[in-house]
Amino acid sequence: MSDTGETVRQFVASFEQRDADLLGIFFDDAIVFSNHGDPEVRGKENVVQVWKRVFETFAQVRFETIHQAVNGAIVLAEQIHHLALPGRESATTPNMATYEVRNGRIVLWHDYTATASPPAQP
Template identity: 35%
Template sequence: MTICGQIVREFCDLMVSRDAEKLRPFFADDAVYQNTGTPATVGVEAIVTNLAGQFGTFPDSYEYKTINLAADGNVVLTERLDLIRTPSGVQGVPVMGTFVLENGKITRWTDYWDTSLPMKMMTGQDVSALVPAIY
């Protein structure tokens, strides 16, 4: 695995700590983080604040389960299940992520996912057909 791949895997594995400050060192000062369909979060301060807010929204569960990771130069692609606690228990939101690194720091992070899926999960809808089996 490339060094960029190792950095992104470590970053994703650290999500279980639910501590945005522990993630701060992974970002370049002017990094950009964006979930599809939402405005970009620009700058490490704003990204750390954003992540802290996500952890607060799901106070007792937050973890990334990396299914696949591919790295080509300074670009790393992840296929993940982002685990959250719902009334039905812990469920995984399928996410494809793109990370771009420069000098060992994340400069751009874009996640692609169905932004309506967590609300369906939180309201108890059966989403089993929408979440791929882990292989």
């Protein structure tokens, strides 16, 4: 996982496996994760625990990358998050994510999720 952009692509694709421990292989031990509006989470084990709870709650968790830009260690990713509670249809939410990757591991991850509905597509 030496290529920064490919590391993030593989990380995002791994969400469909619904395995928080699998996500953990992409994290540096000192990762800092922030989801806009929620308290910051520090440390690999703590971030893995966040995603274990998410996978326990939602029947579907899928992140779709629309655009991705890489500049050195920084990756910006425009994404659509697909989340569904058990027995419910998937809700789609626009998201912008920033990742910093060092030595093939994510050390910083900021998620900025849109809180309003996206504009209608022409």
